[in-house]
Amino acid sequence: MNLYTTILGSGAALPTGARRCSAQVLNINGFKLLIDCAEGTQDRIRYNHLKLQSIGTIIISHLHGDHFFGLPGLLSTMHLCGRTEPVTIAAPTGAREVIETTFRLTGNHIEYPILWTEMDFDDGEQRVFDNERCSVDAFRILHTVPTYGFRITEKPRGDHSPRVYAYCCDTAYSEAIIPHVHSADLLCLECTFANELGELAEQRQHLTAGQAGRLARLAGVRQLLLSHISARYREPEILLQQASEEFANCLLAADGMRVEITRSPTPPPSQHSGDEQE
Ligand SMILES: [Zn+2]
Numbered sequence: 001m002n003l004y005t006t007i008l009g010s011g012a013a014l015p016t017g018a019r020r021c022s023a024q025v026l027n028i029n030g031f032k033l034l035i036d037c038a039e040g041t042q043d044r045i046r047y048n049h050l051k052l053q054s055i056g057t058i059i060i061s062h063l064h065g066d067h068f069f070g071l072p073g074l075l076s077t078m079h080l081c082g083r084t085e086p087v088t089i090a091a092p093t094g095a096r097e098v099i100e101t102t103f104r105l106t107g108n109h110i111e112y113p114i115l116w117t118e119m120d121f122d123d124g125e126q127r128v129f130d131n132e133r134c135s136v137d138a139f140r141i142l143h144t145v146p147t148y149g150f151r152i153t154e155k156p157r158g159d160h161s162p163r164v165y166a167y168c169c170d171t172a173y174s175e176a177i178i179p180h181v182h183s184a185d186l187l188c189l190e191c192t193f194a195n196e197l198g199e200l201a202e203q204r205q206h207l208t209a210g211q212a213g214r215l216a217r218l219a220g221v222r223q224l225l226l227s228h229i230s231a232r233y234r235e236p237e238i239l240l241q242q243a244s245e246e247f248a249n250c251l252l253a254a255d256g257m258r259v260e261i262t263r264s265p266t267p268p269p270s271q272h273s274g275d276e277q278e
């Protein structure tokens with residue numbers, strides 16, 4: 001059974017030619033889940049040969065622009081391309097108001113239904129999506145605005161034991177996330193700064209590379225994917241090196257990279273998703 005994520009954007013707040021802002025598409029045996037939707041996500045979906053209308057479920061971690069500003073454009077384009085199927089969105093409270101206000105004030109409208117789950121809780125976990133392919137549980141993480149991490153669990157098939165993908169962007173260092181991501185097969189953590197900028201990371205409620213590695217080690221995950229890389233790092237290998245000092249099995253996200261989530265020995269990531277088999 002296929003389980004892999006295609007990185008559409010691996011950069012932090014400022015998009016560059018090398019790294020766009022946060023978005024990725026998780027493919028669970030053909031079912032597509034869009035995780036975050038920065039400005040330009042619809043363009044990156046096409047660039048990576050993913051079919052726009054095959055995405056029907058979107059989960060948004062928080063409403064900072066580098067995770068959310070692509071959503072009105074994406075939803076509008078889906079309408080212009082003739083969509084009639086519903087889109088399911090789980091996002092922090094406020095997302096629905098932003099989208100509905102944007103469409104109302106700009107005179108745009110969409111014909112297909114949007115099924116909203118708005119997240120507004122501080123403690124524990126809530127299941128925000130569930131279908132025959134996967135479940136998505138959300139939990140609060142520590143950032144400057146209400147932000148949620150996700151644990152996505154594939155549904156078991158036969159004797160196949162379910163794999164888990166966890167995603168936490170953006171977050172400050174907090175060991176409170178450990179029980180939520182414990183033993184994940186792949187954990188995607190933000191890694192905005194190198195260790196030397198620990199004070200800035202604390203101020204802006206982001207992680208350093210070393211902190212990301214430490215969290216992965218304490219959580220006992222199988223593999224760590226470092227994303228949300230600050231534009232200041234033209235040669236970001238330093239981040240990989242610093243995270244690796246805490247946790248050996250980590251890799252640095254790059255735009256267009258496809259990362260398989262598997263329990264067998266780690267395959268090398270591919271640099272481009274290639275043509276999708278629909
Ligand atoms: Zn961000």
Ligand SMILES: [Zn+2]
Nearest residue numbers: 062064143170
């Ligand atoms: Zn943020």
